[in-house]
Amino acid sequence: MSTTGAMYTSESLKAANAQPYSSMEGKLDPMLLQALKDMNFDFMTPVQSKVLSELPSLKSDCLVQAKTGTGKTTAFLLPAIQNALTRSPPKGQVAILVLSPTRELALQIAAEASRLISKLKRPFEVHTAFGGTAKATYLNTFTHGDPKILVATPGRLNDYLSEEEVRAQFRGMMTLVLDEADRMLDAGFLPDILKLLRALPPKSGRNGQWQGMCFSATIPPKMQQVLSHVLSQDHVSISTLDASEPPTLAKVPQYSVVIPSIVDTFTALYSLINEEIQAIKGESKIIVFGTTANLVALYAQVFERQTNLKVYELQSRMSQPAGERKQPMLSEWPTMESCSLLTSLVEEWIFLMSHLYCRSDFQPTRTPTLIE
Ligand SMILES: Nc1ncnc2c1ncn2[C@@H]1O[C@H](COP(=O)(O)OP(=O)(O)OP(=O)(O)O)[C@@H](O)[C@H]1O
Structure with a gap:
């Protein structure tokens, strides 16, 4: 997990009068709430609380400014998983796609997703795709499996999407998350992101509109090129940054x-x-x-x-x-x-x-x- 930013514990959140996860009964699946309990996540971090309470629906688009280490992984996974539980696409199809700037972060996100879905009656398969690994082995597991959640770095995902039958596995995509979007742009992934967005189903397609979520510590102007493809006009903007904190x-x-x-x-x-x-x-x-x-x-x-x-x-x-x-x-x-x-x-x-x-x-x- 992260080594920077605030570190939260159940005790510190309780002391800060944070909103308890028990208040999400009826909004989040009981098995998700059970998993949160087992993870000792009894209270919400500020970013989790804002995302879960300020989105008009857990299917809404959002642009969230939050630093690393603030619990944002759970903040985007919970709405995305809850959304996928309501109308999961057919076997073999990806429901949730998370883009991450690095292999290390992709592995952290996949581990967090696995913990959150661990109590579901039929847990989703969580797959990862990033460079530096044997593409053929991972791709084979992906094409023969039921990858409901895929966490990928942009370059390797583009390799996957160059194949027609793999592109077809994204037809039912329900949520696309860009995590640490500014770091992805800093790492030179802008052309890759624009390319993969062209290969993915359009924002409003035959299968309805997919949910777009973008998490980033900063919003540089060049990010607009990406956001216009990922977020709807009426997306919610959330910030958990402290304006008084010096840069x-x-x-x-x-x-x-x-x-x-x-x-x-x-x-x-x-x-x-x-x-x-x-x-x-x-x-x-x-x-x-x-x-x-x-x-x-x-x-x-x-x-x-x-x-x-x-x-x-x-x-x-x-x-x-x-x-x-x-x-x-x-x-x-x-x-x-x-x-x-x-x-x-x-x-x-x-x-x-x-x-x-x-x-x-x-x-x-x-x-x-x-x-x-
Ligand atoms: N609701 C919560 N209750 C208690 N601890 C939490 C909660 N949410 C997150 N944490 C803990 O806070 C730490 C930071 O969380 P996490 O790494 O998921 O944040 P992040 O913003 O997603 O960071 P990264 O960018 O590194 O993925 C972790 O140790 C995690 O277990």
């Missing part, structure tokens, strides 16, 4: 250093890292982002050979599939002692952020950019 940018000291010649990059970076370590005095975890996988590989080698810093490398051209190396590293990160991580994989930084003491970008040929 991340205001909380992070930032500076740039101009290095006159590319040959000085290593020494400059090394002395910057050392300065930070001295300044922090104690445990330090430093993430260095590089622009390309090759550059990161080169610097990781130089750092390993020429310094006594503990260095971890994370980039997409590693000899082993990146995922295999990434997973243990990501789970060890919170408890690791002082170390530096060199990476070109920007999508991971959100997972590591809560344990980060210093971040450094080295981009010898580019103008400096700031964290937003």
Whole structure:
């Protein structure tokens, strides 16, 4: 689960006078309420409460601004599952499609969905589709199964949708969720999302209108291109962001250093890292982002050979599939002692952020950019 944002427990929600899930009797299936009880979800987090009470119907479209770690997965899964329970499409057809920016988030969402449906008399099959896995094996399970819920990253879903018989499995789609939509756009998925929206049934088609739900921490202008295909004109807009909370940018000291010649990059970076370590005095975890996988590989080698810093490398051209190396590293990160991580994989930084003491970008040929 998330390592950033607020962490909720039943006790903290009760103390905050949160709305109890028992108040959803009659609106949510008793078996869903039972599953929530077993998960110790007795009270709603703010985003769950707003979605469940402010939507005119659990089938309504919504645009929800919420940060990661606020319980938004449950907030979109509950209406979507309840909706699918009322008129589930025929065997083999997808009822709920969730798009996620990363494989890690897709796995979390699928796990949460499995817990929520665990008490249903006939639990739905939950499938995942993301890159870095054997497409043929997953696709075979998908086409021969009854994938009522599919959690997918946009690139791999487009691979699936290139096949006519797979496209047919989405004809009865009832809900489409875009989770962390801004991160999907940041990761360059806009063309993929627009392409897959063209392959999916139109918003209002022969099988009626599917429900569109979009969850995002920010709503950048380019997102409108996607929202106009996913949300109806009368969708509900919900925000759980605290307007008085300063943006991340205001909380992070930032500076740039101009290095006159590319040959000085290593020494400059090394002395910057050392300065930070001295300044922090104690445990330090430093993430260095590089622009390309090759550059990161080169610097990781130089750092390993020429310094006594503990260095971890994370980039997409590693000899082993990146995922295999990434997973243990990501789970060890919170408890690791002082170390530096060199990476070109920007999508991971959100997972590591809560344990980060210093971040450094080295981009010898580019103008400096700031964290937003
Ligand atoms: N109603 C609830 N009662 C108690 N705990 C909850 C509730 N909803 C969520 N949580 C817990 O809060 C934490 C954050 O939830 P979760 O990770 O689902 O949030 P999220 O916004 O979906 O984050 P992510 O973007 O990482 O998926 C988890 O530990 C989850 O178990």
